[in-house]
Structures are given as C-alpha cells and as structure tokens.
Amino acid sequence: MRAPRTHRARRPARAAVEPRRGLLAKSVLAGALALLLPNAHAAWDTYIKGAFGPVVNWPLIPIHVVLLPDGRVLGYGTDGKGNQTGQFTYDVWDPSKGTGVDAHLTLPNTTGTDTFCSGQIVLPASGAVLLTGGDKTVNNVRNYSVNDVNLFDYRSSALYSAQQPMNYLRWYPTVLTTAAGEVLVLGGRIDPDTPTPTPEVYTEGRGWRTLSSATSDDAYGLKNWSYPRAWQAPNGKVFIATKWGGTYYLDPAGTGKLEKTSLTLPASDEYLTSVMYTPGKILSLRKLNKAVVIDITGATPKATSVIGVGQDRFHGSATVLADGKVFVNGGSMVSNVANGVAYTAKIWNPANSGWTTAATASKMRLYHSVSLLLPDARVLTAGGGAPGPVINLNAEIYTPPYLYQQDWSGTLATRPVITAAPATATWGQSIAVSTNVSGISKVTLVKTGSATHTVDFDQRFMTLDYTASGQNLSVTMPASANVAPPGYYMLFVFNSAGVPSVAKIIKLN
Ligand SMILES: [Cu+2]
Structure with a gap:
C-alpha cells in the first residue's frame, strides 16, 4: 500500500522566487558534454x-x-x-x-x-x-x-x-x-x-x-x-x-x-x-x-x-x-x-x-x-x-x-511532410493522404484543443487505420460521431523513425 504523505509540505513556501537548481553542476556537465557532442547547446x-x-x-x-x-x-x-x-x-x-x-x-x-x-x-x-x-x-x-x-x-x-x-x-x-x-x-x-x-x-x-x-x-x-x-x-x-x-x-x-x-x-x-x-x-x-x-x-x-x-x-x-x-x-x-x-x-x-x-x-x-x-x-x-x-x-x-533524433545529439529530427490531404472528411470514409516519404509508421487524429482551468474541453486522440502505397496513403476516418464528434481535427503522420509531421487540419462532418 502506497501512502503518499502529501499533507506535509516538503519545503517552505517560496513566494514568487524561482529556484536556481544546481547551476554549477549543470555547467560542469554541459562543459563535459560540449567536448563529446556535436550540438552541446541542447541537452543530451x-x-x-x-x-x-x-x-x-x-x-x-x-x-x-x-x-x-x-x-x-x-x-x-x-x-x-x-x-x-x-x-x-x-x-x-x-x-x-x-x-x-x-x-x-x-x-x-x-x-x-x-x-x-x-x-x-x-x-x-x-x-x-x-x-x-x-x-x-x-x-x-x-x-x-x-x-x-x-x-x-x-x-x-x-x-x-x-x-x-x-x-x-x-x-x-x-x-x-x-x-x-x-x-x-x-x-x-x-x-x-x-x-x-x-x-x-x-x-x-x-x-x-x-x-x-x-x-x-x-x-x-x-x-x-x-x-x-x-x-x-x-x-x-x-x-x-x-x-x-x-x-x-x-x-x-x-x-x-x-x-x-x-x-x-x-x-x-x-x-x-x-x-x-x-x-x-x-x-x-x-x-x-x-x-x-x-x-x-x-x-x-x-x-x-x-x-x-x-x-x-x-x-x-x-x-x-x-x-x-x-x-x-x-x-x-x-x-x-x-x-x-x-x-x-x-x-x-x-x-x-x-x-x-x-x-x-x-x-x-x-x-x-x-x-x-x-x-x-x-x-x-x-x-x-x-x-x-x-x-x-x-x-x-x-x-x-x-x-528529436533518437540519440544523444540533442538535434531536431527531420520531419515527414503531408503534401496533400482533403480539408473535409466524413465518418468511415477513406481519404487520400500524400506524404514526402514512404514508410509511414503511424497516422493519428487529435481534436483541436480548447483549454482553461486544467480542462481541455474537446481534447481527444485516436490512431487511424491506413494502407500505404509508397508515399500515398489511404486513411480510414473514425467510424462514428460518438467516437469522434464533428469538428476540426489535426491529422499527423509519423515516419519510420516515429517523428510526426506538422498536422493538416481536417473538418470532420
Ligand atoms: Cu478562473
């Protein structure tokens, strides 16, 4: 049984002051990494x-x-x-x-x-x-x-x-x-x-x-x-x-x-x-x-x-x-x-x-x-x-x-690009999506968000089924409005390294 003692404050209140955490240790580490890594301004x-x-x-x-x-x-x-x-x-x-x-x-x-x-x-x-x-x-x-x-x-x-x-x-x-x-x-x-x-x-x-x-x-x-x-x-x-x-x-x-x-x-x-x-x-x-x-x-x-x-x-x-x-x-x-x-x-x-x-x-x-x-x-x-x-x-x-590239370089990865996708789609429809690379590994659909006070009212995510022929995909939209209510969604494709594209915004109706 885990018993988190969250009623007890771990450290005194620190009003309006941002902490300086281990700056010396950080700079020593960064210096050491700079000798080892090609792009040491980003963390490893x-x-x-x-x-x-x-x-x-x-x-x-x-x-x-x-x-x-x-x-x-x-x-x-x-x-x-x-x-x-x-x-x-x-x-x-x-x-x-x-x-x-x-x-x-x-x-x-x-x-x-x-x-x-x-x-x-x-x-x-x-x-x-x-x-x-x-x-x-x-x-x-x-x-x-x-x-x-x-x-x-x-x-x-x-x-x-x-x-x-x-x-x-x-x-x-x-x-x-x-x-x-x-x-x-x-x-x-x-x-x-x-x-x-x-x-x-x-x-x-x-x-x-x-x-x-x-x-x-x-x-x-x-x-x-x-x-x-x-x-x-x-x-x-x-x-x-x-x-x-x-x-x-x-x-x-x-x-x-x-x-x-x-x-x-x-x-x-x-x-x-x-x-x-x-x-x-x-x-x-x-x-x-x-x-x-x-x-x-x-x-x-x-x-x-x-x-x-x-x-x-x-x-x-x-x-x-x-x-x-x-x-x-x-x-x-x-x-x-x-x-x-x-x-x-x-x-x-x-x-x-x-x-x-x-x-x-x-x-x-x-x-x-x-x-x-x-x-x-x-x-x-x-x-x-x-x-x-x-x-x-x-x-x-x-x-x-x-x-990021999945290594210690701290370098941003090359992203796939959606070169063509429809602006609208309906439930259960197969839509044609073109990309600039083959080997797409995943297609996802995320509702455009609307956030306040720890709530994102419409937030919703799903992976979509698709078939690929080279750089051209046929993507199956969600089956029903119960799963994906009408409105605007971000469509992302991921390359073989798991890097997402910039989304294409699609209206589902
Ligand atoms: Cu308020």
Whole structure:
C-alpha cells in the first residue's frame, strides 16, 4: 500500500522566487558534454525528456486558449498587465510566425462582456469560437456572472455578440461538442452562493435549449459546478466524472436525461486534471497522488488504479501529444501556493500506464495556466496568475521527445511532410493522404484543443487505420460521431523513425 504523505509540505513556501537548481553542476556537465557532442547547446537527453523553449512574453495571461481551424490560437483572460478582466482585449497568436510581437494580433474586446472564466469552444459547423458566460462585478464584488454569448470568427479575427444569450448565467462552465454536433454547456455558477445545476444546449442557427429534465446539484450543480469534467462517450451519451467521485451519463437529447452510474471514484478536486486519451478511456488524477483509468467503452463504466503522477499537481495541465502519450505539466502541492511546485513535467504512456520524467520548466504554472497541443506537435504552456504567486505574462513552448533524433545529439529530427490531404472528411470514409516519404509508421487524429482551468474541453486522440502505397496513403476516418464528434481535427503522420509531421487540419462532418 502506497501512502503518499502529501499533507506535509516538503519545503517552505517560496513566494514568487524561482529556484536556481544546481547551476554549477549543470555547467560542469554541459562543459563535459560540449567536448563529446556535436550540438552541446541542447541537452543530451532531449530525446527522452523533450525540452522547454525559452520564456517568451505574452500580451496577456492566456487563461483561455483555443486552437482555431486555421492553426492560430485565440487567447484571453486578463489585460496587458495581468489583471483579472477579459473585458478589454483578446489575442490571436500565429505559431507559424514565431513568438515575437509580430506573431500576435492583440485586439480590443468591444462586446462589453468580461470573458474572464467563461467557457469556449470551436463550433463544429462554422468554425467560429463560442464564448459562454463570463465575469461580472456587482457592488464592487467580482466573480458574479453573465449569460452573454459571444462569437469569435477566425476569418476576420472579430469578436462580437451572438445576440443569443444563454438561459442561465454562468461563470466557470464546461462546454463540449456532442455527437449530434451541438454544444453542451454544463455547470458554472450564477453568483458566489448559487450554482447553475441545469445544463443547456446550443445549436448553430437555432440557439439554446434547456435540459430542464436533467437538473442536478450532484452532477454539475452545488457539489460539482466548477468546470465539470464531461466527455462525449462511445455509447452516445455524455459521461461526467465529478470531483467528489460520483459518475453520471447524461443524454442531451430533448430536454435531457441524467442517470447515475454504479462507479464511484476516489475524491479529486476541481483543479486536478483529467484527460480522455483515447475514445472511452480517461486518465483522471485524484487527490493524494492517486490516479485512475476510467473505461467507458463497455456497458458499465469501470475504473482501474494506476500509478499517480508523483505528487498532487493542483492547477497542472494534461495534454494528449500527437503520439497519444499524455504530457502533464505544472501545478503545485498546495492549490495556487508556491509550495511543492512541480516544475518538471511527466509523460504518461497508455501502453504500460507508466510515467517518464520529462523536461523542467522555468516558470511555475499554477492557477489560470494552460497547455495546448499545437499543429506543429509542440505544446504551448502558458500563463498563471490573476491571482497567483506569480504573474505569468509569458509562455514556454515544449518540444516533445518525438521531435528529436533518437540519440544523444540533442538535434531536431527531420520531419515527414503531408503534401496533400482533403480539408473535409466524413465518418468511415477513406481519404487520400500524400506524404514526402514512404514508410509511414503511424497516422493519428487529435481534436483541436480548447483549454482553461486544467480542462481541455474537446481534447481527444485516436490512431487511424491506413494502407500505404509508397508515399500515398489511404486513411480510414473514425467510424462514428460518438467516437469522434464533428469538428476540426489535426491529422499527423509519423515516419519510420516515429517523428510526426506538422498536422493538416481536417473538418470532420
Ligand atoms: Cu478562473
């Protein structure tokens, strides 16, 4: 029986001061390696641990980040000084332009909505981002909420009112795309004392439908209102894993039907992350360094205990990489306190449920930090603050091990290139994909992410079957919308050395 003593702090609080870890030892080692290795500015073990890039400035704290259908990233949540408010500006970052000032388009928010701690998701048909709810100050008290609904159009980079308010006010709501191509909105609260226990559904072109027969304080109200963890399940319903342990299936058809399942999980927290790493299988971090794999592929949900990530990582993030492994970064042992800060990331391998130690970041990523898989198969890690022990108006981009040569050189590997692929596809279809090399070893499909508050609402990964004829592939798209809901996905191909291409973004509809 493992007994992690996580209630005891390992070292004293170290507010706002970044540690200097073994600089002398590091420089001696680097000097020795420089004599041995051709490319000694990069660490020798990047092929195992990956590497964080330099700390780069960001025009705001990106509390919310969304990968857009054109490969850019919408971010918002604070002003340019890192103050709590999404009222004034939002940012669109183009990763293909690097990380300098020119790579950002920072624009005024003229909607009148404070989008701080709203929900956000790319709509499956139009590709616009739906922003649900947000923040409001009442009698000088923050963290009330609104029922405002705004849209961001990636084609014009404009943010504007949808003129279709929700039926309920929501601050901290979850949004996700269902198999029917609708957007389900769950949880959040109305004011500091009143949660929102009734879900509602948005249909493009039609507006809102209240799930009036599915109200629940236990599933997504009083006991679980803060960004409830929910996923489209293979059985056609939406699976909900609460922080207190109860699990539910919600059928969002009509006015909704909620049923409790027989599965109860160990207790978690609204700021411990969970991720569906393959359709119907969820890695869920629970309190006291516990972790479970929830399997909802069968008739009854089941959970299996797996090794935890090493310590509680409150406000840490989990990102499915292009190869299906799970990258966990950030967090600390005490919620939003610089105590037991996890600077070193970990990678979880679904094949053996084991963890490997990844690279070490420079900045703590606590409350209001995010991570997001980019189309180039790297991971944006960013933000933290408003409030927090540090104000992180910055990002560190993580390059996973699969982008390095599998040797000690620390050199980036040559990547395969997708030279042709369709822009749209449908379920079960075989699509023609051309590459610049033969010997493709794997084809994967990853939903474009939408992350905030340790949740990536639509995150989803699958490997695809394919046949190859030289450099030409015939790739079979997922069988159903229950497995892969409609919307935008990144298609990656891997060469014979296991190196992924830059993704081609494909709309599944
Ligand atoms: Cu928040």
